[in-house]
Amino acid sequence: MRTTEQYGRKADLALTMWVKLARASTTFGRLTGKDIEQHGLTQPQFGVLEMLGHLGPLTIGDIGKRMLVTGGCVTVILDNLEKEGQVERIRSSEDRRVIKVQLTPKGESTFKTVFRKHADRVAELSSVLSEEEQIQLSTLLKKLGLALKEKQ
Amino acid sequence: MRTTEQYGRKADLALTMWVKLARASTTFGRLTGKDIEQHGLTQPQFGVLEMLGHLGPLTIGDIGKRMLVTGGCVTVILDNLEKEGQVERIRSSEDRRVIKVQLTPKGESTFKTVFRKHADRVAELSSVLSEEEQIQLSTLLKKLGLALKEKQ
DNA sequence: TATGAATAGTTTAAATTTGAAATACTCCAT
DNA sequence: ATGGAGTATTTCAAATTTAAACTATTCATA
Numbered sequence A, B: 001m002r003t004t005e006q007y008g009r010k011a012d013l014a015l016t017m018w019v020k021l022a023r024a025s026t027t028f029g030r031l032t033g034k035d036i037e038q039h040g041l042t043q044p045q046f047g048v049l050e051m052l053g054h055l056g057p058l059t060i061g062d063i064g065k066r067m068l069v070t071g072g073c074v075t076v077i078l079d080n081l082e083k084e085g086q087v088e089r090i091r092s093s094e095d096r097r098v099i100k101v102q103l104t105p106k107g108e109s110t111f112k113t114v115f116r117k118h119a120d121r122v123a124e125l126s127s128v129l130s131e132e133e134q135i136q137l138s139t140l141l142k143k144l145g146l147a148l149k150e151k152q
Numbered sequence C: 001t002a003t004g005a006a007t008a009g010t011t012t013a014a015a016t017t018t019g020a021a022a023t024a025c026t027c028c029a030t
Numbered sequence D: 001a002t003g004g005a006g007t008a009t010t011t012c013a014a015a016t017t018t019a020a021a022c023t024a025t026t027c028a029t030a
Helices: A009-037 A043-055 A060-067 A071-083 A105-126 A131-151 B009-037 B043-055 B060-067 B071-083 B105-126 B131-151
Strands: A087-091 A099-103 B087-091 B099-103
Touching (some): A009 A043, A009 A105, A009 B009, A009 B105, A009 B131, A043 A060, A043 A071, A043 A087, A043 A105, A060 A071, A071 A087, A105 B009, A105 B131, A131 B009, A131 B105, A131 B131, B009 B105, B043 B060, B043 B087, B043 B099, B043 B105, B060 B099, B071 B087, B099 B105
């Protein structure tokens, strides 16, 4: 840890934290991403499968909000997943502007296989931290994340 | 926090942590990125300026390693910064394969202005956590980050 | 000194993401 | 019922990133 102040104690502390946050997140994402890509899925494609697998059918807008990407991006991701027969778009009959996206049986099966492995891999990568440390980290990140969400 | 086990306690714990890590990092990056872009810099451009400002001249390879991006990407970032007169490439005379990149006086001045504001902004965004919590978070993230680095 | 392996950086093509414009539809106030 | 505001999604162009192929240079060693 740096001992001389460069930008004031508060700023130095926060900058150090932010660097470590970005690095850990990027590296974690790269490592899990490599596994996912071995199943012929990109990371965002897997993100959509995971969401639909855990939450059931969602609208395109919901998917974008949860993944923190723009609608145009969701459209492309879904186009590719649809070409592979993993998901299907269903125009809502109540509100015809809305499209619900859901897993096909093939998508359901892909989700189960890939997510099971993903969960194990995430656990393995995290295992350098004890369970207690992981809980601590989660708690702190949640507090930070919620506060940041407000400021968006 | 989810109370029923889905993938085993360890995996659930790790998955929860990873989701929060990714979200906090993405959101933090978006918010600081918006500030940076108001100075006519992209996030990676700012990343290079910051590195050179704090560490002095670096080779292109070093920049890529530190930013966790490929060499091809660094080339593009530097091309754009060079067009703006913020950095210059200097071919090393000892080893003519190597290029050292350094800030121009203009780059020096941009770095000082923008980083000062950036530091304040990062401190502000982090202020939802107490100093002690920030230190805790840093420590945990460092432990995680270092372990992940090994596995790359 | 010659030659083959290794290293530093650039170029290229393809994929992803964004933001803005366009389209299609709904809802509300008149 | 109709016009206008607002919402959901897609399309498009531009920017960023990657991976692989390529050029130029150095190093090891025979």
